[in-house]
Amino acid sequence: MITNQMKLGDIVKAYPRAVTIFNDFHIDYCCGGKDRLEDALKELSIDPKSFIDLMNKKLADTKNKTEGDEVLNMEQLTQMNVPDLIDYIVDTYHGKERNLIAEIDGLMNKVLLVHYEHNHSQLVPLHSLFSDLRKELEEHFAKEEKLVFPYMKKSYLESSNDGYVKELEDEHDAAGNIIKEITACTNDFKAPEGACTSYRMLFGKLDDLTKDIFNHIFTENSLLFPKYEGGR
Numbered sequence: 405m406i407t408n409q410m411k412l413g414d415i416v417k418a419y420p421r422a423v424t425i426f427n428d429f430h431i432d433y434c435c436g437g438k439d440r441l442e443d444a445l446k447e448l449s450i451d452p453k454s455f456i457d458l459m460n461k462k463l464a465d466t467k468n469k470t471e472g473d474e475v476l477n478m479e480q481l482t483q484m485n486v487p488d489l490i491d492y493i494v495d496t497y498h499g500k501e502r503n504l505i506a507e508i509d510g511l512m513n514k515v516l517l518v519h520y521e522h523n524h525s526q527l528v529p530l531h532s533l534f535s536d537l538r539k540e541l542e543e544h545f546a547k548e549e550k551l552v553f554p555y556m557k558k559s560y561l562e563s564s565n566d567g568y569v570k571e572l573e574d575e576h577d578a579a580g581n582i583i584k585e586i587t588a589c590t591n592d593f594k595a596p597e598g599a600c601t602s603y604r605m606l607f608g609k610l611d612d613l614t615k616d617i618f619n620h621i622f623t624e625n626s627l628l629f630p631k632y633e634g635g636r
């Protein structure tokens with residue numbers, strides 16, 4: 405049973421299927437995992453009573469019970485220790501997102517060139533936002549894989565106050581802010597009327613990338629970092 409005092413990250417841990425509903429309503433459960441549902445709804449001017457009723461109804465519907473488990477296998481993730489969870493994150497998210505970034509990069513250039521004349525007011529800012537996101541992510545992945553994650557794997561059993569968690573959380577916030585701008589710039593990933601296949605594919609891949617990043621950040625902020633700080 406969901407209540408408005410629960411934190412967004414805790415709701416997703418208890419009900420992984422909540423991710424789909426949160427995405428539909430633009431509720432930020434990844435960078436905003438520590439926020440209470442009540443505050444998140446207030447900020448988005450969503451009526452709490454009807455939203456919570458809707459969530460509890462959808463989550464109680466056993467028809468789609470395994471839907472979110474395919475995206476986030478919470479039972480498996482909560483049982484992993486820090487080194488295993490780090491390996492899982494790198495294998496699951498970093499590889500997939502690098503491939504998506506490379507695909508989007510090619511599509512972005514192609515669509516920008518072909519549709520510049522009629523759609524430059526959308527495509528030029530989008531090109532710039534995507535370039536910013538790619539830069540943030542590539543540098544962030546390198547920092548995690550080459551510096552912070554090896555350190556965390558070695559030191560997770562000792563209590564440490566190394567500042568790395570805060571640094572990574574700040575970088576996640578920066579990526580999350582660019583994603584919010586991309587979502588607005590693409591009208592929530594809806595290609596314009598009559599757009600060609602490449603244009604639609606570009607928007608579809610950007611949608612896939614951002615949803616994957618949400619789960620990725622949630623897994624680090626709400627599962628990995630609390631385990632690391634608790635020495636598990």
Ligand SMILES: [Fe+2]
Binds near residue numbers: 620
């Ligand atoms: Fe990561």
Ligand SMILES: [Fe+2]
Binds near residue numbers: 576624
């Ligand atoms: Fe990260």
